[in-house]
Amino acid sequence: NAGVTQTPKFRVLKTGQSMTLLCAQDMNHEYMYWYRQDPGMGLRLIHYSVGEGTTAKGEVPDGYNVSRLKKQNFLLGLESAAPSQTSVYFCASSENRGDPPQHFGDGTRLSIL
Amino acid sequence: AQKVTQAQTEISVVEKEDVTLDCVYETRDTTYYLFWYKQPPSGELVFLIRRNSFDEQNEISGRYSWNFQKSTSSFNFTITASQVVDSAVYFCALSEAGDNYGQNFVFGPGTRLSVLP
Numbered sequence: 001n002a003g004v005t006q007t008p009k010f011r012v013l014k015t016g017q018s019m020t021l022l023c024a025q026d027m028n029h030e031y032m033y034w035y036r037q038d039p040g041m042g043l044r045l046i047h048y049s050v051g052e053g054t055t056a057k058g059e060v061p062d063g064y065n066v067s068r069l070k071k072q073n074f075l076l077g078l079e080s081a082a083p084s085q086t087s088v089y090f091c092a093s094s095e096n097r098g099d100p101p102q103h104f105g106d107g108t109r110l111s112i113l
Numbered sequence: 114a115q116k117v118t119q120a121q122t123e124i125s126v127v128e129k130e131d132v133t134l135d136c137v138y139e140t141r142d143t144t145y146y147l148f149w150y151k152q153p154p155s156g157e158l159v160f161l162i163r164r165n166s167f168d169e170q171n172e173i174s175g176r177y178s179w180n181f182q183k184s185t186s187s188f189n190f191t192i193t194a195s196q197v198v199d200s201a202v203y204f205c206a207l208s209e210a211g212d213n214y215g216q217n218f219v220f221g222p223g224t225r226l227s228v229l230p
Contacts, residue, residue: 042204042220090158100148104158
């Protein structure tokens with residue numbers, strides 16, 4: 001029972017570098033989400049997907065891109081990393097339209113120098 | 114715009130004490146959902162409860178209870194006889210119902226609870 005798996009768990013980047021965070025879920029969930037967590041601000045939605053091949057912007061989408069080519073995977077990309085993107089990133093999934101994000105990954109701690 | 118306020122940034126209690134975590138929300142919608150999540154020191158997020166705006170009955174689950182008061186826009190969380198394992202950051206969240214459900218979650222800033230032995 002892997003649930004939601006995020007890779008990598010930690011990463012340090014230099015300003016301007018690019019990288020992709022991978023989220024994989026093995027529960028056949030339709031909905032997937034990417035959040036960032038910053039001190040004192042709770043979680044903020046970056047992008048989400050309501051199914052394979054679909055993505056949409058959340059509250060703080062600037063500087064990020066996403067793709068959902070396969071139902072089980074939701075990728076978050078940083079094309080040109082900035083120090084303001086230093087954060088902990090969480091992926092989440094839910095099965096149906098009426099479900100809240102219930103299954104979260106363990107998070108990816110990303111530092112941009 | 115939706116907003117969730119958790120005024121208590123940090124709370125410390127001694128084991129076996131009862132503790133209440135406050136959550137106040139703002140929304141223009143008449144139909145909405147409220148949630149609580151727990152984030153223990155290990156970092157993962159655990160979904161605890163969902164309530165809809167039509168159901169103001171209090172809910173109890175073991176040592177956990179939730180008090181939803183629509184008149185004061187509050188959805189408070191009480192832990193009875195707290196234990197060290199309850200130490201975590203607790204997030205309150207709000208989502209409007211309808212077509213945007215699930216996509217417009219707003220999380221509060223969280224309350225860090227420390228339960229001391």
